[in-house]
Amino acid sequence: MKSIIKVTMLALCLISAAAGLSWAAEPIRIGGLFAVTGPPSFLGEPERNTAQMVVDEINSAGGIKGRMLKLTVYDTQGDATKAVQAANRLIKEDKVSAIIGPSTTGETMAIIPVVEKEGIPLVSCAAGSKISDPVKKWVFKTAQNDSLAVAKIYEHLRKLKIHRVALITVSDSFGSLGREQLKLQAGNFGITVVADETFGPKDTDMTVQLTKIRGGTAQAIACWGTNPGPAIVARNVKQLGLKIHLYMSHGVSSKKFIDLAGDAAEGIILPSGRVIVAEKLPVSDPQRKPLLSYINDYKRHYQAEGDHFGGHAWDAIMLLKGAIERGGDTPEAIQKELENTKKFHGIGGTFNFSSQDHAGLTKDAFVLVAIKNKDWVLVK
């Protein structure tokens, strides 16, 4: 009898303690959709790691206005169907106030109808221009538009007075969207596309496509894709003795590309976020500080180099943090404050959102880098 009373008292104490704790400030719930595994895992894994790292840091500094951030991440494996299912789960079961991610344009386009219908702000880490063009009320993005990357390359070509470009692009969504932009903008820079070759993401030999290009009149080659394909293109270009300028996309802005391409990487030019050349930036660059702190943080946490892609998640979380600090954590408030965000110096660039611009970046978000001696140098 006595022991039953003791146990009941203990149980009551525990329950009231638990209830007491839950009466403490409700956490702010944010959802994350990343392709942690699957073909785009080179995007999703650093994004997930970075998001988790930033949320932990915010929480250990006291949270946002005293409330902790709770990040729930689902692995979409780069699959649009899984992304839609996970988005629904985040909104209906986990009751999140905002979602960051997904990692790829294809997945983002798939979940846009979901977030528009449910009225939940989405800050995507994918690059496709059509995510924010035309503007959708609840959809924002932090990755630089592929259209900006293309503009950066074409600008350089125009400076070098090059008019004939051969394209060689991967047949996946990143490559084909880049190809669209490359063809669309060529006219604006006085450039003619003289060849339009494609290759599969798993192809291991592009000498055929490059032989065709070699037989034509191209003065430069623009290769759009993500590792490993472009590395093979670089090697094949060297093998075939093609001496014309080779440009790559920001999809290969990581040391991995230089590792894979070896000596063939020498002299290749590509647009990239500033993160890979952070130390080489002039002190006056407003992004230098947040970039270096991000890189050091990531290295401390994960013993790996913080890269361009992880940066998209950093920007997403910090943008949400700013919006919540200013307006509160209801979806409507977050959406409004995101649109009001100006001069946010992030990893991807300096963001200026507005009701007409949910991408926030200009082509100055990219710098042009060249590969010299297995390292990056800024191209003036």
Added chain:
Amino acid sequence: MTGVEGMRLVDQIFQYILSGLSTGAIYALIGLGFSIIYSSTTIINFAQGEFVMLGGMLTVFLYAVLHLMLPLAITLAVVFTTAIGILFEHLAIRPLKTSEPINMIIVTIGGSIFMRGVAMLVWGRDTHALPMFSGDTPITVGHATILPQNIWIFVVVAAVLSVNRLFFHHSIIGKAMRACSFNQRASSLVGIDVKHMVLFSFALSAAMGSVAGIIIAPLTMTSYDVGIMLGLKGFCAAIVGGMSTGAGTVMGGLIVGVLESLGAGLISSGYKDAIAFIILLLILFIRPQGLFSSGETERV
């Protein structure tokens, strides 16, 4: 077509053929792996592609992570892959010896998925490069260029094929394996241990597959999932060659490689992979016994 352009087209075709021969040689080597196992067991070993993958990946691991010298890494990689092939035979094939061929095929597919999964867990999803065996200065042949690694491919494949031929036609074990491939029952009646021949065929195919994977890795880089496509294309080569364990499959591989290259160059690069499989389908519809075989076939 002007004279200059015409010259360029001929050169282009020559380049396509050269590249195609190089890839074709690899397909031939992989295809032989299929043929050897098929001959002794009538099983199509769909895990053959994974042996190719293991050759390349193990070499990367031994060379880049354990920092062994390249020749040693290559030798050990071949040895380990052969061991894995033997293990596969013991664990997956032997217990089900009396099963229907369709069951065996599913077992080998399962085995390939398993090996791929383990490779992914152990080594990750990244792509890895091996250094070229003798540098990467292009060699000009007429108006086309190849790399020293392409020469390595031709030399190694030719060497493996010669050893193969000597083995199958001039050694007791080789002749015993051929006897098994004609008639297992009769062979066992004359005292050939069929079980050993099966084991040996797996070991040999694994070894050949791994060699293919190693010599191509410096050119195409390797990762945990290169086995899928390479295995399937090697299978195409074997089918075109009529599952022969000799020149037939070699010709099959070269044909698939060259046609793939020409098709991608002259028709459309997007259809590159499709071409190999179109060839496969055509052969299966029109002449399922392959182009170079005079043996019999069974349509199920």
